[in-house]
Amino acid sequence: MKRFLAGAVAGVTALTLTVGCANQFQQLEPKLELKKAAENLGAEGKAGFTIKAGGNVDDVIALAKKESTDFTDEDAEIVRKIYNSSVSLAWDKAGESVADDRVQMTANLDGITGLDVRTVDEVLYVRVPVTELAQRAGASSTDIAEMRSGLSTEVPTLAPLFDGEWVSVAAADLKKLGEQLGGATAAAANQQEQSEKLAAEFRTSAENLLESADVVRDEQDKKHLIVTTSTGKAIAEAKRIAEAAFKILAPDGPADAADSFKKEIDEKAPADKPIVLDIWVDNGKFTAFEINYLQFFDGATGRGTVRIEVADSVDITAPSGAQKLDVAPLFEALAGAASGGGTSGAGAAESWAELVGQRAVLFALTEQGKPADYLKKAAKDMAIPGVKVQIVRKGVAQVTSGTSVACVTVPATTRGEPKVKAGAC
Secondary structure, three states, X not given: OHXXXXXXXXXXXXXXXXXXXXXXXXXXXXXXXXXXXXXXXXXXXXXXXXXXXXXXXXXXXXXXXXXOOOOOHHHHHHHHHHHOOEEEEEEEOOOOOHHHOEEEEEEEEOOEEEXXXXXXXXXXXXXXXXXXXXXXXXXXXXXXXXXXXXHXXXXXXXXXXXXXXXXXXXXHHHHHHXXXXXXXXXXXXXXXXXXHHHHHHHHHHHHHXXXXXXXXXXXXXXXXXXXXXXXXXXXXXXXXXXXXXXXXXXXXXXXXXXXXXXXXXXXXXXXXOEEEEEEEEEOOEEEEEEEEHHHHOOOOOOOEEEEEEEEOOOOOOOOOOOEEOOHHHHHHXXXXXXXXXXXXXXXXXXXXXXXXXXXXXXXXXXXXXXXXXXHHHHHXXXXXXXXXXXXXXXXXXXXXXXXXXXXEXXXXXXXXXXXXXXXXX
């Protein structure tokens, strides 16, 4: 009898342990698959994804009408157009050299390809069907003709875009312009380093959330994994990322800036509740991510989602027949537009001169000095294609934009304002 009881107890114990291990494996196995898929993502140096709206557009419109009395039928039509749009990004390292890298970004706007940008063999290709987009926006033939005439006058090489054709620009030409921007290359390198650090912080947070989340497999679809975390855990990671971002982007900023921002997050944080994320994995690779944002609205029903579809292999090729773009007139036109005039507009130089003077005053405020001592630095900062800044004497600079010329005199102290006059100094 004792032997029987001992055997029974041993059997029950063994069965309990087996069930316990099975339960643990059932919870652990989906997480292991997610980890494997994360490791495989882009491992071959070739991948892509598409961001689009998912769920039911009518559910989203119903919620919008419930949340806002100002929601109109025109607004509903805009939402439907968004549901018929998407943005795709793909990359291919191709070889060992950076020169081999290929990138493509495509924006599909209400059923048409509104933007296609590719980089292949150090050449940038761009296609924007301006005429078709303008027609979709309600522009008349006269409006489009006037727009084409104006833009073609400023930058003739952009005319092919109106016909839906490709234009191209060599990376070497862009590099030369970057060098003319005065430190732009160094700034870009610094921005890339910051982006890499921020990406690492986001990966850490994703791993932290996954580690603490519940992951189960959909019984109706074995490729579908349901990940459940909470707003509390997500907010904790948001605060961690915020603190890291302040250190990365503004290392010399106020010491209490991150603490103030985290406090603001705490004050506006919603009540702790579950957050459900849907992930699809096939053969060890991610195929889609989806989050139903209607879950964050009390009383909302249905499904309205942000969906990311993943592709592990996208062929990026150079389009044929692309016309070479002369970038110098383009940058001159942009400079004129930013200053409120055209490349040869009468007020363009005066607007740029005002910006140079204000820049010098800002530098002086930051360094607690006199604006005249920082005019040379401001001039160098504004040395972009199409705009020439020349120091005439201490505190005075002459600015040329296209065919227009202006003179700026900075104030003696930071309490004053720059004085600008048309014409040479």
